[in-house]
Structures are given as C-alpha cells and as structure tokens.
Amino acid sequence: VDSEAIDSAGSHTLAECASRAELEEATLFFFVVQFCFFLFLGLMVNRLRVVFAPLMVVLASSCFGPRLFAWGRHNPLWLLLLAMLHVGHLVYVAQLLPCAGIKEGVCTQVADKKSNDGDQVDLIDWMNRRLPPSLPxxxxxxxxxxLRAFTASPMIVHPQFESETLRSRVQRAYEMYHCGTxxxxxxxxxxxxxxxxxxEYHxxxxxxxxxxxxxxxxxxxKHKPEDQLCLKLHLSPRFKQVFMNGAYGVFDL
Structure with missing residues (x-):
C-alpha cells in the first residue's frame, strides 16, 4: 500500500511539474510573439517604440529563470560570458559619466535648460483675459x-486622442507652418x-x-524663409496680429 501511495504521489508530482512547464513555455511564447508584434509597430511608428520596452525586460529576465538556459547555471563558460557582458556594460556606462563637454555625458542632465515657459504662461494669461471662451x-x-488644459478655448487639433477626423484636421491645419498663400x-x-x-516662433x-x-x-x-506663413502673416491685410511675445504670435482672421 505504501509503495502504491508513493508511486501515486510521484506520478502526481510529475504531472504537476509537466503542467507548470507547459504553462511557462506558453507564457514565454506569448511574450515572444507580443514582443515581435510591438517591435514591428515600433519600427513603423516612432512613438510606439516604448510599447515593447516592458516586454524586452520580461524576456531578458526570463533568461535567468529556472528552465530557460538552465544548462548554463553550472557551466563556467556561460557564467564567464555573463560576467564579461556585465563588465562591458559597466564600462560603457562609466564612459558616459565624465563631463567631457557641455553636451556630452551626464552634463546634459545638469546643464542649464532653456524654455519658453514664461512666454507660454503669458500667452495663457492673455487668452483667459482677452479671448471669448467659445472662440475656436x-x-x-x-x-x-x-492650452486645452489651461484655457476654455476649443482647439481645432489636440493630442488627447487619436481619430481619423483628427488626422485629417492636422493635415489641413499644419499648412500654418508651410509656404501656402x-x-x-x-x-x-x-x-x-x-x-x-x-x-510658435521657434x-x-x-x-x-x-x-x-x-x-x-x-x-x-524654391522658397525663402520669408515665404513661410508664420512670417508673412505679419504683413498680411487678411490677418490681424492681436498678441506677440518672445515665443508666440497670435493672429485673428
């Protein structure tokens, strides 16, 4: 009886291990397929490159799991390779730390930053005081x-969501930064x-x-800088400039 119980328990344990192994393999396969899919999207659309970063981390960590590459845990050559890769990465990171120049290494994080936040606040304050809230x-x-966050003015285009009609409006609206009449x-x-x-003047x-x-x-x-609408509207009889500071110009139609 004891022998049969032991055999039964052993069979149950083996079946449970096999089930876990199948589940792990299915999970890894799912992550690999997702990674490849999002990698393709990232190659097609620049802004989607961040989507597959978490999957990259998961796949990288799976290399140290109990089953994947398990043969290398007791292989000195495999451990040596991992150590060399780790040291190589540390050397690469160390080369980024010295401030070799104003625009190099860690200096890019501590250098003086220039922004037009003050001009933007000036624009928002003027809009809230001078423009009707319902003016598109x-x-x-x-x-x-x-502007959508800090004013009541309805925006013709905005980055809050994606739609086909919004893309169409952007195509027409961005004539503002070209050389049309x-x-x-x-x-x-x-x-x-x-x-x-x-x-935006910048x-x-x-x-x-x-x-x-x-x-x-x-x-x-074909065109000169002064052919751009952002410059020639200053002299246009069709448009009236109603606001200007160091970073922004506002024109009324």
Missing amino acids: LLASMNVAGT EESFSQTMQQLHAKVVVF RCFFTPYILDDRRKNCMSG
Whole structure:
C-alpha cells in the first residue's frame, strides 16, 4: 500500500511539474510573439517604440529563470560570458559619466535648460483675459495640448486622442507652418471653423512635416524663409496680429 501511495504521489508530482512547464513555455511564447508584434509597430511608428520596452525586460529576465538556459547555471563558460557582458556594460556606462563637454555625458542632465515657459504662461494669461471662451483656436498639437488644459478655448487639433477626423484636421491645419498663400490659409481656417491661429516662433523653419497637398509645402530650393506663413502673416491685410511675445504670435482672421 505504501509503495502504491508513493508511486501515486510521484506520478502526481510529475504531472504537476509537466503542467507548470507547459504553462511557462506558453507564457514565454506569448511574450515572444507580443514582443515581435510591438517591435514591428515600433519600427513603423516612432512613438510606439516604448510599447515593447516592458516586454524586452520580461524576456531578458526570463533568461535567468529556472528552465530557460538552465544548462548554463553550472557551466563556467556561460557564467564567464555573463560576467564579461556585465563588465562591458559597466564600462560603457562609466564612459558616459565624465563631463567631457557641455553636451556630452551626464552634463546634459545638469546643464542649464532653456524654455519658453514664461512666454507660454503669458500667452495663457492673455487668452483667459482677452479671448471669448467659445472662440475656436488653431495651434500646433504641442501647444494645443497645454492650452486645452489651461484655457476654455476649443482647439481645432489636440493630442488627447487619436481619430481619423483628427488626422485629417492636422493635415489641413499644419499648412500654418508651410509656404501656402495667405488666401489658401484663410480658406483652410474657415473650413476648420478657426477664428484665431497661434504660431510658435521657434517652429518657424522649413518643417519636415509634409502635407498631402504638395502645392503648399515649403521647398528649400524654391522658397525663402520669408515665404513661410508664420512670417508673412505679419504683413498680411487678411490677418490681424492681436498678441506677440518672445515665443508666440497670435493672429485673428
């Protein structure tokens, strides 16, 4: 009886171990497939590269699990390889620490930072005091996200969610940073129901963001910097400048 009980317990233990092994293999396979999928998305869309970082950490830690590469835990060559990789990584990190230059190593974290936060606060304060709360406003995705949080003005485009109609509005709205005509931009604002446009002066350059309507794109061989809407609207009779500071310009249609 005792022998049968022992055999039964042993069989039960083996079955349980096999079940755990299958579950672990299925879990690892799931992580590998997810990692490959999100890696592909990251290669296609720059902003999605952070998505597969947690999966990368999980897969890296699984190398030290009880089953995966278990043969190497007692293999001196495998342990030596891991030690060499660890030391190599430490050497690489150590080379980043010295302040070899203002824009190198850890100095990039402690160097003086320049920002336009003061100008942005100035813009927000002016908008809250001078603009009607229901006045639709056109700005870049970056600025619109902040203005949407601190003002009551409805934004034509904003980065809070993704949709096909929003992408279409962005394509039309970003004519503001290209070299289209003032008449064309005026029509675009009317189509988007925008009454006011906010320009960021630090973005007033030949942007790599290409519009589908190539007639409005800035081309370095064809256009001059003064052909950009963010500059020539200052002299346009169609638009009236209602606010300006060191970082932003606001024009009323």
